Amino acid sequence: MARLHIEKLVAGGLGLARTPSGTALVRGGLPGEVVEAELRERKNHLEGHVRKILEPHPARYLKPLPPSADLPLEYPAQLPIKQGFVQESLERIAKLSFTVSPIQPSPTYGAEAGLYYRTAAQYALHPLGGLAYRLPQTSNLVRIPHDPLIAEPLQPAFALLSGWPLSSLEEVVLRGSIYEGKVLVGFIGGQARFFKKTAQALLQEGIAGVVWGEPSPRGRFRGRIQHLGGATGLLEDFGGVLSTVNVQSFAQVNPRAAGLLLREASRIVAAGRKAVELYAGSGVLSLHLAPLFEEIVAIEINRSAVARGEADRDRLGVQNLVFKQDDARVLTKHLPADLVMVDPPRAGLSPEVLKSLVEGQPAQILYIACDPATWARDVGRLGQAGYQLRFVRPYDFYPLTHHVEVLSLLSR
Numbered sequence: 559m560a561r562l563h564i565e566k567l568v569a570g571g572l573g574l575a576r577t578p579s580g581t582a583l584v585r586g587g588l589p590g591e592v593v594e595a596e597l598r599e600r601k602n603h604l605e606g607h608v609r610k611i612l613e614p615h616p617a618r619y620l621k622p623l624p625p626s627a628d629l630p631l632e633y634p635a636q637l638p639i640k641q642g643f644v645q646e647s648l649e650r651i652a653k654l655s656f657t658v659s660p661i662q663p664s665p666t667y668g669a670e671a672g673l674y675y676r677t678a679a680q681y682a683l684h685p686l687g688g689l690a691y692r693l694p695q696t697s698n699l700v701r702i703p704h705d706p707l708i709a710e711p712l713q714p715a716f717a718l719l720s721g722w723p724l725s726s727l728e729e730v731v732l733r734g735s736i737y738e739g740k741v742l743v744g745f746i747g748g749q750a751r752f753f754k755k756t757a758q759a760l761l762q763e764g765i766a767g768v769v770w771g772e773p774s775p776r777g778r779f780r781g782r783i784q785h786l787g788g789a790t791g792l793l794e795d796f797g798g799v800l801s802t803v804n805v806q807s808f809a810q811v812n813p814r815a816a817g818l819l820l821r822e823a824s825r826i827v828a829a830g831r832k833a834v835e836l837y838a839g840s841g842v843l844s845l846h847l848a849p850l851f852e853e854i855v856a857i858e859i860n861r862s863a864v865a866r867g868e869a870d871r872d873r874l875g876v877q878n879l880v881f882k883q884d885d886a887r888v889l890t891k892h893l894p895a896d897l898v899m900v901d902p903p904r905a906g907l908s909p910e911v912l913k914s915l916v917e918g919q920p921a922q923i924l925y926i927a928c929d930p931a932t933w934a935r936d937v938g939r940l941g942q943a944g945y946q947l948r949f950v951r952p953y954d955f956y957p958l959t960h961h962v963e964v965l966s967l968l969s970r
């Protein structure tokens with residue numbers, strides 16, 4: 559066991575400490591803390607987990623939190639750390655000196671800043687009953703009696719499912735809407751027919767809809783899906799645009815924070831003839847930007863997200879937006895365009911998408927990112943191809959965790 563002084567957190571939420579045998583990156587500590595950690599040797603550094611906190615951060619958050627809350631600090635103390643992740647990624651990875659605009663804090667839901675913001679959550683089922691979180695990088699389950707990160711409409715569903723004997727399931731997924739004050743439940747595992755009665759009982763208890771998904775190595779809800787009753791989607795307010803959310807496809811989990819980002823995105827983009835959105839989900843960004851362009855093409859791989867997007871577009875009467883259920887790699891087919899918007903998963907842009915951007919030369923690229931490191935890598939590459947950063951602002955979509963969202967604009 560090593561005694562360490564955590565100098566700072568680096569992107570990814572790991573604490574950096576110096577030891578006589580080299581740099582250590584540890585999970586579970588906060589900047590300035592003195593901790594005891596178990597360390598293992600890696601190729602160029604030491605790596606490990608904090609086992610005991612000897613001198614805690616003065617603003618350490620002391621009430622119980624789920625293990626996903628890996629930045630347990632009073633709310634104001636979280637923000638400069640996240641701002642630093644984005645600024646440092648730009649300097650260290652993109653090798654750019656550019657002043658990042660001040661982070662946009664998460665709007666407050668309820669009495670305490672930083673809590674009750676998540677409108678979606680996934681839990682494992684504990685073998686002894688109750689909902690549990692999987693500890694990162696292990697198969698260990700931690701039972702949680704209460705989850706202060708999930709939004710108010712999800713709380714009754716959490717309480718109900720905590721007392722339900724659902725042990726043949728692998729996971730329970732909740733997706734709520736703050737706008738409607740309702741929640742959908744997804745079951746993953748077992749067989750759909752065993753959960754029909756449970757679904758009916760949940761509907762009677764006020765759950766808005768229930769869906770079952772076959773477990774799949776390709777990911778959550780990537781296998782067969784069966785609707786067990788009630789609503790299949792809910793409307794959520796993202797910055798004044800009502801967009802459908804469901805259990806089985808991606809939508810941002812902190813709708814008020816996402817709404818602020820979407821509104822700022824539509825203020826910083828210059829109007830033009832054609833825009834293309836990649837990794838569009840249900841196209842809520844395109845719906846915000848539709849008044850600025852004659853034509854928008856939204857490309858998204860997930861069929862359910864595309865179906866939601868088409869229904870939202872038709873309900874809102876937007877006529878200049880088309881969806882393509884396709885891989886982002888087809889971008890070249892849809893160029894030239896005045897703006898390309900991207901919001902990729904953590905891995906960032908694929909080499910094919912980067913190549914299409916460099917060759918297709920849209921005048922503007924709006925890049926929304928959930929991983930500052932891969933974003934900075936891509937911004938660096940676009941910089942070498944003649945694009946300049948015009949605007950960067952971190953957004954706090956995920957209080958109490960190391961995650962940070964980035965809104966950025968590049969142009970030639």
Ligand SMILES: C[S@@+](CC[C@H](N)C(=O)[O-])C[C@H]1O[C@@H](n2cnc3c(N)ncnc32)[C@H](O)[C@@H]1O
Binds near residue numbers: 808838840857
């Ligand atoms: C971070 S989410 C962003 C979604 C949307 N922009 C939003 O804010 O709701 C990334 C999206 O990219 C989609 N996706 C992942 N890989 C893709 C690919 N290769 N081509 C197209 N879409 C992809 C996912 O299904 C998901 O909807």
